[in-house]
Amino acid sequence: MTRHDDRFRENRFETLAVGAAENATHSDKGGTSDVIPPIHLSSTFEWASGDDANEHDYSRKSNPTRAALEEQLARLEGGEHGLAFASGMAAISTTMLSLVPPGGHLVSSDSVYSGTEKLLTESIANHFGVNVEFVDAREPENVDAAVDSDTDLIWAETPTNPLMRLCDIRSIADIAHDHAIPFGVDNTFASPYFQAPLELGADIAVHSTTKYLNGHSDSIGGAIVTDDDEIFEKLAFSQQIGFGNMLSPFDCYLVTRGIKTLPARMDHHQENAMAVARLLEAHDRVARVHYPGLESHPQYDLAAKQMSGYSGMLSFEFDGTMAEIEAFIDSLEIFTPGTSLGGVESLIEVPSLMIPDKVSHRSDTTEIPETLVRISVGIEHTDDLREDLRTALP
Numbered sequence: 001m002t003r004h005d006d007r008f009r010e011n012r013f014e015t016l017a018v019g020a021a022e023n024a025t026h027s028d029k030g031g032t033s034d035v036i037p038p039i040h041l042s043s044t045f046e047w048a049s050g051d052d053a054n055e056h057d058y059s060r061k062s063n064p065t066r067a068a069l070e071e072q073l074a075r076l077e078g079g080e081h082g083l084a085f086a087s088g089m090a091a092i093s094t095t096m097l098s099l100v101p102p103g104g105h106l107v108s109s110d111s112v113y114s115g116t117e118k119l120l121t122e123s124i125a126n127h128f129g130v131n132v133e134f135v136d137a138r139e140p141e142n143v144d145a146a147v148d149s150d151t152d153l154i155w156a157e158t159p160t161n162p163l164m165r166l167c168d169i170r171s172i173a174d175i176a177h178d179h180a181i182p183f184g185v186d187n188t189f190a191s192p193y194f195q196a197p198l199e200l201g202a203d204i205a206v207h208s209t210t211k212y213l214n215g216h217s218d219s220i221g222g223a224i225v226t227d228d229d230e231i232f233e234k235l236a237f238s239q240q241i242g243f244g245n246m247l248s249p250f251d252c253y254l255v256t257r258g259i260k261t262l263p264a265r266m267d268h269h270q271e272n273a274m275a276v277a278r279l280l281e282a283h284d285r286v287a288r289v290h291y292p293g294l295e296s297h298p299q300y301d302l303a304a305k306q307m308s309g310y311s312g313m314l315s316f317e318f319d320g321t322m323a324e325i326e327a328f329i330d331s332l333e334i335f336t337p338g339t340s341l342g343g344v345e346s347l348i349e350v351p352s353l354m355i356p357d358k359v360s361h362r363s364d365t366t367e368i369p370e371t372l373v374r375i376s377v378g379i380e381h382t383d384d385l386r387e388d389l390r391t392a393l394p
Contacts, residue, residue, distance in 0.1 A: 013193060014263045016075045019256075037068035039253045061240045065249040069256045070223075073213075076192040076259065077205045077225035081232035083239050084223055084247040084255070088188065088208025089115050091222030094245055095184050095204060096120075096153065098238040099231070102128045104152040109137035109167055110366050111160040113186070114355070134366075138299065140171035147179050157186040158195075159303075162315045162351060162374040163366070164290035166299040169306055173201025182231055188212070188342075193266040194309040203228050209247075211342025212311070214258040215265050219251045265344065265379055269312030272346075272385055273377040279386050280316050285393055287317040287371075312377040313341060317369050324394055325350055325371060331392035334384055341376035346385060349374045 040063055045056045056062045066084050073082035085091040096119070100106050108120060124130045135142040137156050147154065154176050158167045169185060176183035184204035185197035191212040197205045207213055209221035226232050239245055247255070270293070277291040289296070292303035293310030303310060318325050329337055329348065338347040339355055349355070352370045377385065 013076070016072075017193075017262050018260050019072050019075070037065055037253070037256060039249050040064045041249055059249070060244055060246060063246075063249055063252075065252045065256075066247060069247070069252040072256060072259060073207075073223050074225050076262075077187075077198055078196055079198050079205065079225035080227050080229070081236075082223065082225045083232075083235055084209070084221060084252055085239060085245045086222065086247055087220050087245075088206070088210055088222040089119065090243070090245040091206050091208070091224050092116055092186070093119055093123075094235060094238045094243060095206060095224060096124055096155070097128070098234045098242075099182055099184075100124070100128075100130055100152040103130065105131045105133070105148070105150045106153045106155060107133050107135060107143060107146045107151055108154075109143075109156040109158075109160070110134040111137075111163050111165045112155075112157045113161045116155075116157065116186070137167040137172065138165055140168050140175060143167075143172050144175045147175060147181065149179075151179065151181050154181055154183045155186075156184070157189075159189045159292055159311070159313065161189065161313075162290075162349075162368065162372065164189075164292060164297070164313065164315055166292060166302050166306075168302055169195075169197050169200040169202055173203075176203070177201065182228070189313050190307060190309075190311050191262065191266055191342075193263055194270075194311055195307045198225065198227055200306060203231060208342075209255045210340065212266065212269075213262065213342075214255045215262065215343060216254070216258055217340060217343035217345065219254040219258075221247045221251050221255055223255075266309065266311065268379040269377055270309045272379065272382050273310065273312040273314055273375075275382045276375065276377050276385055276389065277314050279389060280314075283393055285319050287319040290315045290317075313375070314377065315372055315374040318371040318373055320371065320394065322353065322370065325353065325373065328392050328394065329353075332388055333392075334380060334388040335375070341374075343376070344379045346378035346380060347376040349376075 043059050045054050069084050070082035120132045125132045133146045135146045156167045173183050182203040185202045187197050187205045188208045188211050205225045207223040209223050277289050280286045281289045291314035335346045335348040350373050
């Protein structure tokens, strides 16, 4: 079932996220009417022919628990096909390696997650001879200028990590379609609740399910959703046969469980993030706040146009020394220093301090300021979060 099926056409996102009716193992189909899809740990399934044939035979190729999650992911993104992977990077690398041949051409937004950047520059380019061209995708004409008849894939991340930049998905999708090139979007920061790349014209939506989709910081995973049958076949072959990068049944269960509360969590994440962003914007030791929901964000109009909300991710530039930033981090009681994001707990990261080997210095347009602080705002009480920051800031 997908969001396009007649039966669920009128259902709202919250209903799709809970997914009880869609995911139940109905007794008339040999199931036990579970409201929650059970965890199928079996690596293999009994073979039968004809009418008794089982759609699953080996869990690397297909597993009932994973199939339930993949159908749910497709519904949430409004796509026809979903695939669940062992990590977000597994989903990204599968997309790129399946759709871009050795010696091919890939155009990517220049502001991307550091893991994606290293994959593109050190693996895709060096080992497979792919011409990877980074462009400032905030301006669609830069993408258009980079694309030619040899381009195999356009890739973008929006909002970006950690600078919170946006790209115009619909405009870039139009460029991709004019050239008959697939266009993939990393939708991790927004989640399907706040942004629908496929509805805006993208061919592929990718997620690290580790983040908002699971939402509880207890599972590593990735996902791809697409409307394109041919793209799906290529990606499914790579997931199941080529790379074997599928998500385990237990992790599928965890993500399925997390998705049920995604709408409620995202609303709370956004409410808290907006309150934190406004507090920081008004503080005299904060030089700049990067949050698409603030009117001061240079792409606020685009955010309001293509997103239904702004998520819980923000970053800000601290006006002070690195020693003062360390003292600020050490003084926090609720915000935990950590490099992940999207969980119910609030995390804070200083990239130059905590992950200096991953900070990009590729170009002036993507340089991450030394004093940049990234916050994943959780779902604790708003007043407690604000007070924690207010007390710790010098």
